[in-house]
Amino acid sequence: MLFERLILYLLSYIENQRTTSSIYHILKGKKSAQTIQDSLLFKLGPYLGILPKLSKEEFDYCIDRLISKGLLLNSGELTYLTEEAHKLNKEEQWFTNLYFNGEEYSQIALPFYRKLQLLLQSTSHLIKGHHHFLPVSDNDEVQRDVKNVLKESGLLSNNGEALYQELHQLFQLVDEKRANLMMMSFTGADQVGLSISQIASEFNQPDRIVQLHIISTVHLWIEFILNNDQNFPICYKFLMNRNETSLTHSAQVTFEKVNQGYTVEQIAYIRNLKRSTIEDHIVEIATKDQAFKIDEYVSGHVFSLIEKATNHLTTKRLKLIKEQLPEDVTYFQIRLTLARLGAEHHKQEVQDGQSF
Amino acid sequence: MANHSKLEEQLRTYFNHSQFREGQKEIIQSVLDGRHTLATLPTGSGKSITYQLPALIAEGVTVVVSPLISLMVDQVKILKSKGIKKVAAINSLVDEKAKQKLLNNLNKYKLIYCSPEMLQQERVMKRLRQVNVSYFVVDEAHCISQWGHEFRTDYMKLHTIFKQLKEPTVLALSATATPQVQDDIIKHLQIKMDKIIHPVDRPNITFSLKKVEGQQHKEDSLKDLLHNNHVPTMVYFSSRQVSEEVARKLQKQFPKRKVAYYHGGMDQDDRLLIQQQFMYDQLDVICCTSAFGMGVDKANIRLIVHYHMPSNLESYIQEVGRAGRDGEHSVATLFYQPGDETIPFQLISQELPDDDELEWFISERLNGNEVEGLSETKERFLKYQLELNSSIQNHHDMINALKRVRDDRLQAKRESILKMLNWLHYSGCRREALYHSFQDGVKNATTYCCDHCDFNLDNWVFQNQMSDHKITFYWENRLNAIFNRR
Numbered sequence: 014m015l016f017e018r019l020i021l022y023l024l025s026y027i028e029n030q031r032t033t034s035s036i037y038h039i040l041k042g043k044k045s046a047q048t049i050q051d052s053l054l055f056k057l058g059p060y061l062g063i064l065p066k067l068s069k070e071e072f073d074y075c076i077d078r079l080i081s082k083g084l085l086l087n088s089g090e091l092t093y094l095t096e097e098a099h100k101l102n103k104e105e106q107w108f109t110n111l112y113f114n115g116e117e118y119s120q121i122a123l124p125f126y127r128k129l130q131l132l133l134q135s136t137s138h139l140i141k142g143h144h145h146f147l148p149v150s151d152n153d154e155v156q157r158d159v160k161n162v163l164k165e166s167g168l169l170s171n172n173g174e175a176l177y178q179e180l181h182q183l184f185q186l187v188d189e190k191r192a193n194l195m196m197m198s199f200t201g202a203d204q205v206g207l208s209i210s211q212i213a214s215e216f217n218q219p220d221r222i223v224q225l226h227i228i229s230t231v232h233l234w235i236e237f238i239l240n241n242d243q244n245f246p247i248c249y250k251f252l253m254n255r256n257e258t259s260l261t262h263s264a265q266v267t268f269e270k271v272n273q274g275y276t277v278e279q280i281a282y283i284r285n286l287k288r289s290t291i292e293d294h295i296v297e298i299a300t301k302d303q304a305f306k307i308d309e310y311v312s313g314h315v316f317s318l319i320e321k322a323t324n325h326l327t328t329k330r331l332k333l334i335k336e337q338l339p340e341d342v343t344y345f346q347i348r349l350t351l352a353r354l355g356a357e358h359h360k361q362e363v364q365d366g367q368s369f
Numbered sequence: 370m371a372n373h374s375k376l377e378e379q380l381r382t383y384f385n386h387s388q389f390r391e392g393q394k395e396i397i398q399s400v401l402d403g404r405h406t407l408a409t410l411p412t413g414s415g416k417s418i419t420y421q422l423p424a425l426i427a428e429g430v431t432v433v434v435s436p437l438i439s440l441m442v443d444q445v446k447i448l449k450s451k452g453i454k455k456v457a458a459i460n461s462l463v464d465e466k467a468k469q470k471l472l473n474n475l476n477k478y479k480l481i482y483c484s485p486e487m488l489q490q491e492r493v494m495k496r497l498r499q500v501n502v503s504y505f506v507v508d509e510a511h512c513i514s515q516w517g518h519e520f521r522t523d524y525m526k527l528h529t530i531f532k533q534l535k536e537p538t539v540l541a542l543s544a545t546a547t548p549q550v551q552d553d554i555i556k557h558l559q560i561k562m563d564k565i566i567h568p569v570d571r572p573n574i575t576f577s578l579k580k581v582e583g584q585q586h587k588e589d590s591l592k593d594l595l596h597n598n599h600v601p602t603m604v605y606f607s608s609r610q611v612s613e614e615v616a617r618k619l620q621k622q623f624p625k626r627k628v629a630y631y632h633g634g635m636d637q638d639d640r641l642l643i644q645q646q647f648m649y650d651q652l653d654v655i656c657c658t659s660a661f662g663m664g665v666d667k668a669n670i671r672l673i674v675h676y677h678m679p680s681n682l683e684s685y686i687q688e689v690g691r692a693g694r695d696g697e698h699s700v701a702t703l704f705y706q707p708g709d710e711t712i713p714f715q716l717i718s719q720e721l722p723d724d725d726e727l728e729w730f731i732s733e734r735l736n737g738n739e740v741e742g743l744s745e746t747k748e749r750f751l752k753y754q755l756e757l758n759s760s761i762q763n764h765h766d767m768i769n770a771l772k773r774v775r776d777d778r779l780q781a782k783r784e785s786i787l788k789m790l791n792w793l794h795y796s797g798c799r800r801e802a803l804y805h806s807f808q809d810g811v812k813n814a815t816t817y818c819c820d821h822c823d824f825n826l827d828n829w830v831f832q833n834q835m836s837d838h839k840i841t842f843y844w845e846n847r848l849n850a851i852f853n854r855r
């Protein structure tokens with residue numbers, strides 16, 4: 014019920030333009046050029062990849078319920094919301110005050126959270142003199158990073174005072190109820206943390222809602238730590254070295270080839286991939302890397318034609334845009350241009366400080 | 370006997386136990402003397418130490434084959450938590466980078482846990498061939514035998530691994546190997562082995578069967594039982610969904626206790642949390658499927674309930690084997706409602722491919738196509754049988770051969786269920802009957818024997834061993850507790 018409301022809200026962004034499943038792909042953070050591009054065009058970047066394990070069944074079930082409640086029209090291709098839906102979407106809802114920045118943090122949120130949990134557990138045991146305990150995470154990377162931080166930071170001196178202070182600050186960033194909820198998921202020497210569904214039953218809330226509160230808090234924490242890194246010398250260690258690009262591996266390979274001066278055809282041939290796949294990669298690169306030059310694929314003239322067509326149409330449907338343009342302008346060129354335009358809009362927005 | 374007291378010293382140094390338990394030393398001595406050994410000991414008796422100690426004493430690396438990833442991960446974690454750090458697991462969960470690093474440093478380890486599937490990877494074997502393997506251990510060795518309940522095809526290939534590792538001393542361990550299975554294990558490993566066969570009965574567990582008339586009656590009986598007994602409890606289910614449902618109902622019925630569910634469909638991280646909560650007595654009751662079982666080593670589980678019947682006696686022995694590992698009195702009870710046996714019959718038919726699947730798989734594979742969409746157990750079975758019968762040229766003969774094998778397997782599984790049913794309907798001593806096919810006779814029960822001899826579940830009350838739980842709700846108090854502040 015509650016989760017559906019969030020979906021309904023997100024659907025309003027893509028109304029008339031995309032099918033409902035584009036929202037599914039955004040929530041899951043599908044690593045396709047199309048999804049990344051959609052998230053930018055429709056300003057859904059904050060929600061990109063926040064629920065990587067969401068199943069299609071659960072999503073479709075929500076859609077069916079929205080339709081049966083008369084909030085969504087069952088219109089085959091595109092998404093249409095009813096009047097009532099628009100009214101509902103204007104109301105204050107449980108997620109209205111939740112901060113998300115999926116675009117930036119989806120990839121790092123869970124590892125960061127797991128490391129923080131293990132660090133807290135380790136510290137708790139070690140300051141009590143327990144040198145042997147069962148770690149709450151089996152993940153190698155998590156264990157390795159926590160071990161390193163414990164080694165480097167002299168954290169245990171003064172009963173972990175420094176870490177205590179950092180956490181105290183972080184918990185104060187959210188309201189008391191959310192702080193209590195968050196804290197239940199942490200394991201210490203005193204108590205083993207609760208799973209999401211256990212927390213959900215403590216708070217009498219659906220699992221999904223609790224999960225989204227946790228994710229939102231983690232995004233908020235990450236943002237705050239990055240902006241105040243001097244105040245968080247310990248937590249910040251888990252956020253350093255993030256500069257591996259977020260390109261998919263295959264797109265990364267294509268990127269290298271482009272830099273070596275190969276054309277799309279040549280790369281497709283070398284890599285034994287379809288031309289369209291390489292084009293997808295290039296759109297992905299252009300979407301994520303603003304410094305990437307697209308002149309080679311879209312001349313200045315074509316670029317401005319496409320730009321005009323999109324402004325004129327106020328639509329982002331590729332097919333409609335294409336109909337407005339000379340025959341020889343390709344879908345690839347349109348997508349590249351949209352990628353660049355979307356990124357440009359996006360850049361401005363962040364600079365204006367209203368990213369959400 | 371200087372040598373003997375030395376072993377005891379090492380037991381103390383590495384594991385902080387003051388003396389060996391029954392059977393342990395004999396097995397360890399046999400292994401240290403370089404004899405291939407097949408040993409049986411009861412659940413919870415301390416089989417792990419019989420290879421861990423020799424592994425730590427010896428020069429090279431000990432390779433332990435273990436059937437379940439969760440079991441391996443647990444063992445490694447427990448060893449590390451005891452300060453024994455040179456241990457690792459290689460399985461499909463380990464990421465590439467970590468695996469490569471592990472393989473590069475293989476000779477720095479004392480104990481490597483491995484799934485049988487990993488041993489089929491040339492990259493892993495290549496490295497293993499280069500290091501000095503001191504012992505080759507097969508834990509839960511009944512998986513080797515096609516008469517064993519957990520029959521795993523990659524276990525059948527272990528004899529070639531053994532040869533590639535330059536024939537180190539082998540130790541095969543099980544708590545549920547009938548004489549027939551024991552012979553089968555030796556036959557498959559293709560070596561001469563010394564058998565050290567200890568009886569596997571558990572005198573501190575009382576066995577009982579509870580016949581119920583229907584679903585509601587079953588549920589009510591469970592509630593009554595838990596009402597009378599507030600002790601660490603496991604309830605086994607054969608359905609994930611029912612385990613969740615009943616957990617919810619129990620939580621509602623007993624608001625002051627903590628009830629949780631655990632099954633293979635859950636997130637790995639959540640499973641870990643639930644398991645640890647149970648270990649630290651933060652949970653009273655855990656409603657689980659067989660995914661929570663093998664190897665779980667909590668000392669004070671007093672009560673094991675089977676809400677559904679398992680599909681064979683070996684699984685039952687394994688599962689009730691979680692009880693009373695501290696040696697104190699514990700009770701195992703199985704709730705049986707007439708008709709319950711349809712579940713295991715259905716389950717076994719789902720484990721093996723039907724005619725259509727079998728024919729489809731064979732023709733696709735013979736045409737060189739990869740086949741997707743079959744369950745893991747079905748696929749494993751078919752692949753292995755195709756390999757085994759690769760000399761058969763004719764398509765038709767192949768289909769018939771595989772159908773025959775499948776039918777044999779089905780038949781064997783049906784018979785196992787029937788044995789389980791016979792046990793349920795048996796009117797003599799349940800303890801004797803349970804262990805009948807494993808050994809001659811049983812030890813006397815330390816307290817009560819079974820519902821036939823001297824025990825009545827309805828009147829049974831354990832002394833309360835759990836405190837009511839209050840989880841700290843307010844975040845700042847919790848943070849103070851974590852940092853040991855006032």
Ligand SMILES: Nc1ncnc2c1ncn2[C@@H]1O[C@H](COP(=O)(O)OP(=O)(O)OP(=O)(O)O)[C@@H](O)[C@H]1O
Binds near residue numbers: 544
């Ligand atoms: N000599 C000993 N003295 C005291 N405790 C021991 C001794 N040997 C083993 N134990 C303890 O007994 C418990 C059970 O051991 P272990 O897990 O090896 O049993 P197991 O025989 O493998 O059981 P299962 O068949 O259920 O896997 C462990 O907690 C272990 O620490």
Ligand SMILES: [Mg+2]
Binds near residue numbers: 416417664
């Ligand atoms: Mg064991």
Ligand SMILES: [Zn+2]
Binds near residue numbers: 797818820821822
């Ligand atoms: Zn008896």
